[in-house]
Amino acid sequence: MFPASFYAYPAFLVIVAVAAGLIVGSFLNVVIHRLPKMMERQWRSECAELAGTPPPAAERYDLVRPRSSCPHCGHLISALENIPVVSYLALRGKCSACKAPISLRYPVVEALSAALAGYIAWRYGFTAAALGALLFAWAMIALTFIDLDTFFLPDSITLPLLWAGLLFNAGGVFADLHSAVIGAAAGYLALWAVFWAFKFATGKEGMGYGDFKLLAAIGAWLGWKMLPLTILASSLVGAVIGIGLIVFVKHAREKPIPFGPYLAIAGLIAMFWGEGINRHYLDLF
Numbered sequence: 001m002f003p004a005s006f007y008a009y010p011a012f013l014v015i016v017a018v019a020a021g022l023i024v025g026s027f028l029n030v031v032i033h034r035l036p037k038m039m040e041r042q043w044r045s046e047c048a049e050l051a052g053t054p055p056p057a058a059e060r061y062d063l064v065r066p067r068s069s070c071p072h073c074g075h076l077i078s079a080l081e082n083i084p085v086v087s088y089l090a091l092r093g094k095c096s097a098c099k100a101p102i103s104l105r106y107p108v109v110e111a112l113s114a115a116l117a118g119y120i121a122w123r124y125g126f127t128a129a130a131l132g133a134l135l136f137a138w139a140m141i142a143l144t145f146i147d148l149d150t151f152f153l154p155d156s157i158t159l160p161l162l163w164a165g166l167l168f169n170a171g172g173v174f175a176d177l178h179s180a181v182i183g184a185a186a187g188y189l190a191l192w193a194v195f196w197a198f199k200f201a202t203g204k205e206g207m208g209y210g211d212f213k214l215l216a217a218i219g220a221w222l223g224w225k226m227l228p229l230t231i232l233a234s235s236l237v238g239a240v241i242g243i244g245l246i247v248f249v250k251h252a253r254e255k256p257i258p259f260g261p262y263l264a265i266a267g268l269i270a271m272f273w274g275e276g277i278n279r280h281y282l283d284l285f
Helices: 002-008 010-051 086-090 105-124 128-150 155-169 177-202 209-222 224-248 260-284
Strands: none
Touching: 010 105, 010 128, 010 155, 086 105, 105 128, 105 260, 128 155, 128 209, 128 260, 155 177, 155 209, 177 209, 177 224, 209 224, 209 260, 224 260
């Protein structure tokens, strides 16, 4: 019934995708907030094991437990207070118990997840490409905000994303498998080479290994032909945002800015409009 409805009424698919995007966006907020803390707990436990000391005692903490609560007063978030976007507006951006402000990031992530889902449903229809694009876009959102918060791009997202790209392209969904494999290798090696060239020249590390893995994942999804556009677009986006932060927000020049969000934005640009951009560029020459 539903597949037939999706084909007969494309608008219905878009509505369902937007609703799913809101729900997934709410879950992404949990991932963005909790995954770095879970990683930190794991590192502490591993350090204790290497030191031969008992691991620090801690209650269960993962993507399911404990229940979401206000970080200021500990108020447990009820189901009615956890409706994506709507609850934030109804609560006027404040905790219902202590009236402490709720970060604007929560509705932004939910709205962005829903908007991308709606666009993907409209663009690709009820196809495997739509499913793949949704997974790719939602992973980009999670990685962007985690990197902004922590300067980390977790392997638990980047590596499965890389393998998922290769699996989708085993059927040639976004690129042929040959191009996807070369894209994964070339994506990693491109930033790896930049990293070492910069380190030899300055003695400093200009980016993290997570950036290598993210570009490798983008190459696995989109193929090697999209890598030059992705690198160029990420540099342009980074330059525009970086200059804007320095000029308007008085961001210190010496304070580092994570590169992962720029790669993620560029990856989405390449997925949705990369072929047209490349074709237009080639036509010019």
